[in-house]
Structures are given as structure tokens and as C-alpha cells.
Amino acid sequence: MLGDVREPQRTDADGIRRRLDQGADPESWNGSRPLHRAAVFGSPEAVAELARRVADVDALENGVTALWEAVLSRKPANARALAAAGADPWWPSLGGWSPGRLSLAGPTPELFPVPEGVALADAERAAAQEAHRLTTALGEFYYDGTGLACAGGIDAAEAVRRLQATPAHGELIDELLEDPYAYDMDESLHIVGVTSVPGGCVVTQPWGYAPQMPGVLARLSAGTLCYGLYANPKSGNQGSIARNGIIEGSDLHPGGGPDEDDTAEQVLASYLYQHNAVAYACAFAGLRPTDSRAVAGPPDMWVELPRRDYWSH
Template sequence: MAATDDVRWWGVNDWTDLNLVRAELATGADPNSDVPVFEKPLHAAADRGSPEVVAELATRVDDVDAENRGRTALWMAVFEGRTDNARALVSAGADPWRPMMAGWSPGRLSLAGPTPHLFPLPSPDAGLSEAEAAAVAEAGRLIPALGDLYYDGLSLACVADVSATEATARLEAAPADDVDIEALYEAWWNTPDADLIIGITDVPGGCVITQPWGNTASTPGVIKRVSPGTVCYSMYANPKGGSSGDVARDGAVITAWEPCVAYTVPTDALAEEILAAYLYRGHPVAFCCAGADLRLAHAGPIIGSSATWLRLPKRDWWT
């Protein structure tokens, strides 16, 4: 049966099911057409499918290196750590060193990950720069240092090159010596003005502002006030909607960020932004720390175990 525009992979939710994919192809689904969420079948399989499905689709498409939203299926597989899928694509003729995404070909990207020898280098100078290698090494140190911490409901601001004393002054905050912090952890919802209590800790490279029970530490009013002359990476781990945050620069410019997967890395992102997205995928707390170049040795400042506790003045912290 010939492929038609009317048959567009509606029956495939599991890209690891080779029989299901073959059945869809047999009914006329086009291996080159979009699936319902506007991605290509080979890209979807490379991202979250099995090597068997990847190999099947790779023999059916017109171009195994066709790009979708600025990246090939092989780039997707490498970004998501699907090394078996990457190998299947290369076996089908995909080019690991095809230039894309601010110079991050699939091959160069793999050099920053856990399988740097996934593809043979095309030349001795195709490796990482000194700065890129340093960023990879820091991610390899920072993520284990923070450990597997529980952070649902937590907000965080990582401020570069600003001490806790200076940040406290910028926020016009006062010591919260009258607050029982342990009781606040247990029942913050029953504590008046709990949203105004934050923790702050000096760390190598700057300071960390945290609120383990709410979003105040990541609000625009906080991050704008602490960021003049520097940068602040913030996040809120919303138990109902995942983690996201903002980057404030020099007290004014705020840019939103969300944890990246292979499809959400902006095609116009800078090279260092793409590398950070890759290194810290699934680790939003470490992403914020690294963005502000804070070199934490443990998670104490994040969860507030080493914090000085402050009370913010009453004002609209969302402006």
C-alpha cells in the first residue's frame, strides 16, 4: 500500500515495538512524514525507541541524516544517551561529524558525555576545547557532589560573585532569629509569613538563596535585586509541574529557562548553552549552580542545612 498523508503514525506510542512499527508501515505510514507531535519517525525512535526500530526505519527513510528542527536523528540519540540507537544509525550511514547546532555535531557532543569513544575522531583537532573539557570535568564533579537530593517544592537562587552579606543587604532582609526553622520545615503552611523566610549561604563563587517549602527564592523581585553587576540562576521545583526558572543579569534582564531534552534545545542557542543543556539534563539544581559558577562541595546550601535564615520585608516579590 502506498504511503499517504492520511496515515501518520497515529497507532504508535511505543517506539520500542518493532512489530507495531512494521504494522504501521504496512498500512501505508510514511517513514519520512511527521508523527502527530511534529517530529520525524526516525527522530522519535532515536530519542526513545529501540535499536531494532531505529535500524528498521533507517532502511526506509530517504535520508538517514535528514534534519528536523535543526538536528538529525543521530544528534537526538547522542543527546539522550541512547548509545545503542546511535550505533544503529551510524551502521545505516548516519554521519557523526555532520555540522549542526552551533558546531555541536553528534560526534563532538558525544565527546562531552559518558561515551567519548563512541565514534572515531576524524582528525586530531576535532576534540573539545580546553574550556569545554573543563566544563565537562566540573559537571562530573558537581552532580555527584550534590547527590540524589529531594527538591520538590524548593526554590533556589544561585548568585555569582556576591556574598551572603551583600545579598542580604540588597534584599533588605533581617535575621529570622525568632523563627523555629525545624517547625517551619514540618508545617510551613501553618506558619504566618512562611513565604518571607529564606535561607542564604556563602559558597565558593558566590552565594545560594533557598526556600525549601516555596517559590519565593526564585521570584523576579529576589533575583533582580541580587543580580546587579552579576548573574543569578534561579529555579522552582513545582511538585505539580516540574522544574523551571529564570536567569537574571545585571538586575534587569530576565530570561526564562526549562530543563532541556533533545527537542527543546533552541536551535539558535550558543555553543556553551548547548553544552550545559547536555551536561546537566535531568539535574536542574546542578544546572543553576554551574550557570552561576558556584562550586558547591555538597547539597547543604541547597536544602538549607548550612543556611543563615532571613526574613524578607513585606512587598510584592513578583515584580
């Protein structure tokens, strides 16, 4: 048994070599391929040792090669080790992307020698540039427990009008911000912040999921597009899509990796915004915030939603 290459002691090439020499199977560990795991969690030396032992360095797991996993995880040293072992950077994978072409959109476009005729399209290059700008502008901040709705094409005032919301009292807001969980959820859930940003607006709630409720998204998305996010502290980021008043997608996983049936655009977005659910939500709706204030606060205004059933639209 190879052990868990996610643990630091298991990334040591000598330890992996010893286990392989003792009869560990380089092709399978606990139902998965060790080379794929090492590409994400291991050291370049561990990757090289495993790559030397497998029958096919481009063997697939869940439709992708170990090299794809290394590029997707932004482990350039591991990707180079795999390429040196014979892995093909230009083998088409999810959404038609190859690991090499995907790397052109990331922080290490020089990762592999690029064959003639291989390049990003203008729209792909623009998407990569905007992703870099957006993730840099937002920076890092704590948002567990936050709900938000990114609405394209409307400002904060229009969002308030669509939601039929009313200004919230300043004293209530001060108390809520000091200890939101001291309030009954029936009361605090109806208070949201609204902020205009380039491209649209953000409706946010630092303590709950209200902006992502179907009835909120449906009203905000009339004639436009919305992406809802709830950073559930228990189960992770949950996403929803609403277009022109209709919920098109729910129980999504913004900031996660691409799926096998994703389109080329979806694969690129998943790569560009991996582990950054807020930026993904903003980009999906076409928002271009210049800082994190729309999510991290303070918003342009605090408002109170009318009491109604927001789960049946």
C-alpha cells in the first residue's frame, strides 16, 4: 500500500520508492490512481518516481490524465515532471481543453513549449485577464456563512425596487452586525445589504442565505441574469442560477473543479476561479467590482425584505 500522498511524509520520493519496491501497486491505491493523487498533493520527485513505474503516464481517471490534474491544481513543478516522463500536454480533455492549452490561461503560460497554431482565442484571453483582475481586486476575506446574489445589468436602487424592500433602521443594523446570531432568524433573515458595482449590483447577507432564496433571485433576474451563492459553513459553497425570473440551476458548486460534461466556457471558468466562489459568482453575472466592499461590507444600503414565501418564488 502506498499510503496517502496528501500527507507530507507521503510526498517523499524515497518513501514511495520503498513502498513500490515492497510490492505496492503503482496503478491503484484505495480505488484511485496514485499518480493522479501525487500530481495534486505530492512533490515533483514523488510524481517522477510514480510516473517511471506506471504502464501509461497518460492513463485516465474520471476522464482526465494526471497531467491535467497537475495543471488544474496549479502545480507547475509536478506538471513539468509529468511532461518530462512523457505525458502529453496537448491531449484533449474536458470541454475540449488540453492541459497545455489550459495552462496558457493561468499563471504559468510558459509551462510547455507551445506548438504552432495553438493559442487562446481573444475571448478566452480576455476572460483570463478579467479573472486575474477580479480575483486581485477582491483579495482574500472571510465569507463563511455569507449569502449573496450577483445581478447583472441593474443597480442597487433597481434591485431594491424589484424586491420591494424598505430601508432598515440604523440601530437594528448596528445590533445585528455586532452579533447577528443573537437575533431570531425570522427577523435577521429579512435584512440584506445592496451595493452597486460596475456591471450590476450585489445583494448580500453576512449571516445567512436570504439572497440566494429562489424568490429573491427570480425577482432580481427579470430580464437579466443572476448568480446566487451561499457559503454554507457546514457543507461548502452552494450556487444557483436565475435568468429572466426562472431558476435554471441550483445546488451548484462555484469555486470547485470542472465536471466531465462541462462546456469549454465552463471548464475555463472553473479553472480561472477555482477556490474563489465569490469571484466566480461575480464573473458569471458579468459584475466587475473593483474591491470586496460589496460582499465584505459596508454595503451602499441596508434594506428589509417584505415578509413573503421566498421558496416558491
